[in-house]
Amino acid sequence: MSCKICSQPIKEEGYCIVHLKAYQNICKKFEAWKKALEVSWIDYLVNISKNSLTGEWAKEVAKYLIEDESRNVKER
Amino acid sequence: MKKYTLIISEKPDAANRIATALDDKGRNTRKNSNGVPFFVAKNGDKEIIVASALGHLYTVMSNTKKGKWDYPVFNYQWAPRWMAEKGVLKIRTWIEVLSKLAENAEEFIDACDYDIEGSIIGYSVLKYACNGKEKTAKRMKYSTLTREELRESFTNLLPHLDFALIEAGLTRHEVDWLYGINLSRALTLAAKNSNNMYATLSTGRVQGPTLKYIETREKNIQIFVPTPFWNITAKISIDDHTFELEHEKKVIETKAKANAIIAACKTKEGQINKIDTKEFQQSPPVPFDLGTLQSEAYRLFRYPPIHTSKIAQHLYINALISYPRTSSQKLPSTIGYSTILKKLSRSTLYQKLTQKLLAQPTLKPNEGSKFDPAHPAIYPTGNLPEKVLDTSAKNIYDLIVRRFLAVFSEPALKQRVKISVDIKWNLFFMMGYRTLKEGWMECYRPYVHYEDILLPLLFEGQKVAVKKVNLKDKFSKPPSRYNPQSLLKKMEKEEIGTKATRASTIQTLYERKYVEGEQNMTITDLGFEVADVLKNYCPSVVSSEMTRKLEEKMEQIQLKQETKQKVLADTIENLKTVTEVLKQKQSDIGVQLGQKIKQLRLNEQIIGKCPKCQTGKLVIIRSKKTRKRFIGCTNFFEGKCNTSFPLPQTGKIKPLTKPCKTCGYPIIKILITPKHPWKICLNLDCSTREEK
Ligand SMILES: [Zn+2]
Numbered sequence: 001m002s003c004k005i006c007s008q009p010i011k012e013e014g015y016c017i018v019h020l021k022a023y024q025n026i027c028k029k030f031e032a033w034k035k036a037l038e039v040s041w042i043d044y045l046v047n048i049s050k051n052s053l054t055g056e057w058a059k060e061v062a063k064y065l066i067e068d069e070s071r072n073v074k075e076r
Numbered sequence: 077m078k079k080y081t082l083i084i085s086e087k088p089d090a091a092n093r094i095a096t097a098l099d100d101k102g103r104n105t106r107k108n109s110n111g112v113p114f115f116v117a118k119n120g121d122k123e124i125i126v127a128s129a130l131g132h133l134y135t136v137m138s139n140t141k142k143g144k145w146d147y148p149v150f151n152y153q154w155a156p157r158w159m160a161e162k163g164v165l166k167i168r169t170w171i172e173v174l175s176k177l178a179e180n181a182e183e184f185i186d187a188c189d190y191d192i193e194g195s196i197i198g199y200s201v202l203k204y205a206c207n208g209k210e211k212t213a214k215r216m217k218y219s220t221l222t223r224e225e226l227r228e229s230f231t232n233l234l235p236h237l238d239f240a241l242i243e244a245g246l247t248r249h250e251v252d253w254l255y256g257i258n259l260s261r262a263l264t265l266a267a268k269n270s271n272n273m274y275a276t277l278s279t280g281r282v283q284g285p286t287l288k289y290i291e292t293r294e295k296n297i298q299i300f301v302p303t304p305f306w307n308i309t310a311k312i313s314i315d316d317h318t319f320e321l322e323h324e325k326k327v328i329e330t331k332a333k334a335n336a337i338i339a340a341c342k343t344k345e346g347q348i349n350k351i352d353t354k355e356f357q358q359s360p361p362v363p364f365d366l367g368t369l370q371s372e373a374y375r376l377f378r379y380p381p382i383h384t385s386k387i388a389q390h391l392y393i394n395a396l397i398s399y400p401r402t403s404s405q406k407l408p409s410t411i412g413y414s415t416i417l418k419k420l421s422r423s424t425l426y427q428k429l430t431q432k433l434l435a436q437p438t439l440k441p442n443e444g445s446k447f448d449p450a451h452p453a454i455y456p457t458g459n460l461p462e463k464v465l466d467t468s469a470k471n472i473y474d475l476i477v478r479r480f481l482a483v484f485s486e487p488a489l490k491q492r493v494k495i496s497v498d499i500k501w502n503l504f505f506m507m508g509y510r511t512l513k514e515g516w517m518e519c520y521r522p523y524v525h526y527e528d529i530l531l532p533l534l535f536e537g538q539k540v541a542v543k544k545v546n547l548k549d550k551f552s553k554p555p556s557r558y559n560p561q562s563l564l565k566k567m568e569k570e571e572i573g574t575k576a577t578r579a580s581t582i583q584t585l586y587e588r589k590y591v592e593g594e595q596n597m598t599i600t601d602l603g604f605e606v607a608d609v610l611k612n613y614c615p616s617v618v619s620s621e622m623t624r625k626l627e628e629k630m631e632q633i634q635l636k637q638e639t640k641q642k643v644l645a646d647t648i649e650n651l652k653t654v655t656e657v658l659k660q661k662q663s664d665i666g667v668q669l670g671q672k673i674k675q676l677r678l679n680e681q682i683i684g685k686c687p688k689c690q691t692g693k694l695v696i697i698r699s700k701k702t703r704k705r706f707i708g709c710t711n712f713f714e715g716k717c718n719t720s721f722p723l724p725q726t727g728k729i730k731p732l733t734k735p736c737k738t739c740g741y742p743i744i745k746i747l748i749t750p751k752h753p754w755k756i757c758l759n760l761d762c763s764t765r766e767e768k
Contacts (some may be wrong), residue, residue: 038332054302056298058301068228
């Protein structure tokens with residue numbers, strides 16, 4: 001099995017080592033964003049995926065999570 | 077034949093200087109044998125020949141049979157460099173000439189630079205080229221190549237070489253060689269055996285951890301998620317002047333809080349709450365060690381560290397400055413402060429400043445904490461350049477002189493005024509600065525820059541007009557990438573490598589294509605993989621901790637608390653385990669590295685974007701049928717584009733980065749003979765082709 005985003009082997013939660021680190025960082029930083037702007041998870045993801053300061057791997061994970069979220073909405 | 081004293085220096089230009097200085101009439105006779113120069117001088121009734129090495133003449137080399145390129149390698153010997161490396165045949169003649177000169181010498185003196193590397197150079201020449209004279213040779217110790225100091229050091233020779241220092245140096249070379257050869261071979265063979273891709277891959281005891289710093293930094297940048305914050309500024313006006321003030325909270329974490337402050341500050345009037353005036357001293361800078369000189373030269377002129385160290389070496393050889401490869405920030409009084417200042421007074425550039433310093437009741441340098449047993453901090457000898465220096469050398473020389481002057485100057489005295497303004501119970505601040513006494517800054521100009529911020533006369537309780545209160549959206553920033561200078565600082569801080577080798581380790585990372593980018597060092601895909609392989613299969617090698625431990629051992633050898641044999645036995649023991657793992661995982665490693673090397677090779681072949689389909693890339697292709705080469709579009713393989721350009725069948729081809737000015741097609745450089753490169757635009761219809 002390979003990472004949800006790239007072709008590297010999975011470390012945990014369906015991510016390779018670098019995308020896992022990016023994912024964990026995204027989850028960690030959401031706390032600060034929620035407090036600062038009272039944003040929803042999805043708005044947060046959209047925000048960081050467009051921010052030029054966000055790292056490339058974090059952007060890839062954010063975009064993947066946005067797509068994943070919209071798939072879930074459709075399936076429901 | 078009359079017997080003579082043979083002095084060995086590190087390089088020919090130093091030999092020339094030493095011979096001139098030791099000669100009673102201040103001149104020497106330059107001779108040469110088979111293209112190897114040496115210098116004859118007369119000192120009293122002594123005849124002296126000063127010959128030189130050419131940097132390292134000897135190196136560590138494997139003594140296993142030729143033809144077997146494998147690892148692990150634990151058997152080695154010290155051998156002339158021409159036997160171990162290609163393209164250094166000159167060294168063979170060089171050693172022969174030194175041996176010949178040694179035959180008729182009755183006394184031997186090592187005058188190489190007084191540090192680890194210099195000591196090894198002198199030691200190995202005396203031992204191997206001069207037939208075991210390292211035991212009886214005497215040592216010249218000096219920090220500048222001025223006539224006075226060289227003569228003084230010749231009269232007060234040290235009775236023998238510094239064997240503990242040499243022992244430590246030999247250990248470092250041997251340990252580094254063992255790590256370097258085994259790990260580099262493991263990587264190179266892994267890539268070669270599993271993909272048949274030949275690429276020189278290297279790593280080592282210092283290079284490994286250094287690459288890891290860049291890799292870790294890059295990862296932190298790539299996973300970075302910015303967090304928002306806000307800050308608030310207020311514009312106020314006093315007597316028709318506008319000032320910008322900052323809210324006392326520099327970081328406001330939530331938008332709600334920020335909005336609340338903005339709402340509260342809706343008023344036209346504020347009041348000066350407090351005026352806080354403080355005087356403070358700014359101490360002069362400390363003398364330059366090599367590291368601080370390199371950072372300062374990077375800050376001011378953007379010179380990479382390796383460039384600065386070369387220029388400093390050049391200034392040293394010309395007796396303009398003291399020995400630059402020092403880690404000391406101390407200037408002992410024995411260097412003769414006032415003599416140097418008086419000598420510098422001969423330059424109109426420095427006269428005013430030196431005279432002011434000489435008029436001070438005492439001269440006391442503001443020394444830093446770092447100490448080096450072999451040399452003092454870098455200082456000007458007082459000699460003025462005999463020839464016009466080129467821009468880089470002039471800049472570094474002037475920087476070193478002004479720094480030296482600043483070190484002896486008085487502290488600067490400054491006044492800071494902090495004004496707090498109350499706008500509806502919110503405090504805003506502004507600062508004013510005034511220089512009361514310039515002190516050392518006068519000497520260090522233009523390398524210190526400051527501007528006073530002057531405020532009008534104000535009093536507490538004074539009313540001020542509030543023009544505007546602004547809310548600024550901000551984000552936390554990712555860590556910045558290393559540049560060669562900041563990486564060098566990191567290596568210094570982590571105590572890996574030595575002041576003499578750090579800059580060239582960084583250079584190797586570029587040469588191996590592990591990193592790219594001059595100002596923002598970015599790790600390449602290949603660099604990432606190499607770092608990953610090392611981290612996964614031999615984590616101990618890239619840990620700063622192991623490197624630091626080894627540095628400690630080296631110091632203990634110098635203090636005779638540890639032996640070379642023990643350190644080398646430990647190294648081999650550790651490498652046995654490491655290489656076993658690397659052997660076992662060879663094919664995994666090969667696959668991992670091979671992909672990236674392939675990609676790198678492909679990127680190197682790319683000539684430019686296809687001008688027709690705009691999505692494919694132009695690459696050099698060799699026809700399977702005719703074996704002829706031409707340029708084609710990568711989309712050809714998918715049947716989407718058939719753009720192609722003919723190529724001459726001989727000569728090396730290099731793509732140029734800038735496209736043709738006339739038609740915008742890519743341009744290539746063809747090297748049929750190296751001296752006459754030929755540039756052509758790929759477009760057969762381009763007018764630049766007809767001109768030819
Ligand atoms: Zn991944």
